[in-house]
Amino acid sequence: MSNFYSAEKIANLTSKPTIEFLSKISEEISSIYLLGGTYLEEYDGKYYNTNTLWKNGVLLGKYKKKNPIKGEILAGVARGNQPVVIDSEFGKIGLLVCADMFDPVLIKNVTTLGAEILSLPVAAMGSHPTVKGHPLTEKVSSENGVFILKAGNTCSSTIGGRSAIIAPWGILIEVSDAIRDRIISANLDMKRLLDYRKKYINK
Secondary structure (H helix, E strand, O other), rough: OOOOOOHHHHOOOHHHHHHHHHHHHHHHOOOOEEEEEEEEEOOEEEEEEEEEEEEEEEEEEEEEOOOHHHHHHHHOOOOOOOOOEEEEOOOOOEEEHHHHHHOOOHHHHHHHHHOOOEEEEEEOOOOOOOOOOOHHHOOOOHHHHOOOEEEEOOOOOOEEEOOOEEEEEEEEOOOOOOOOOOOOOOOHHHHHHHHHHHHOOOO
């Protein structure tokens, strides 16, 4: 994170063009929900690592990362404090960011609000292991009865985090290379999720 030196400077340079880009793309591909995360955004004099959900050019909701890591804090990133869950015709989507996955209280709060799908943009070293090798997301998925949409980035050779789509019953798909662009997709069986929850979560 050697280039991550000032949340204020990064937000000033990137926040507005990122928001404009996400709005434009979600309007151009109007049939999809666009999970746009993350970017640094100023709010009330503080800077937050922000995850967003868009549809047809409209911002449906945003979430401020609750658990910034040391490098973010040193750069001036503040802690968010509100869990966010947004309704869609596919299900209820909870927004998280990266290290939030290590916060069981936050996960509990999000699932208590009804989240069935968790959006999890991540940035980690390119040598980051597979989901099986770093199975926290599998555990969170199975113990809470949620799908997890884990999106890594490919902006450099050292920053990655393996994109994957995870169900409570296993990994549906995962990228094989953390630093190469790839689109992945999977069908989210909401009926099976409901049955899983009845059997294992809400028993």
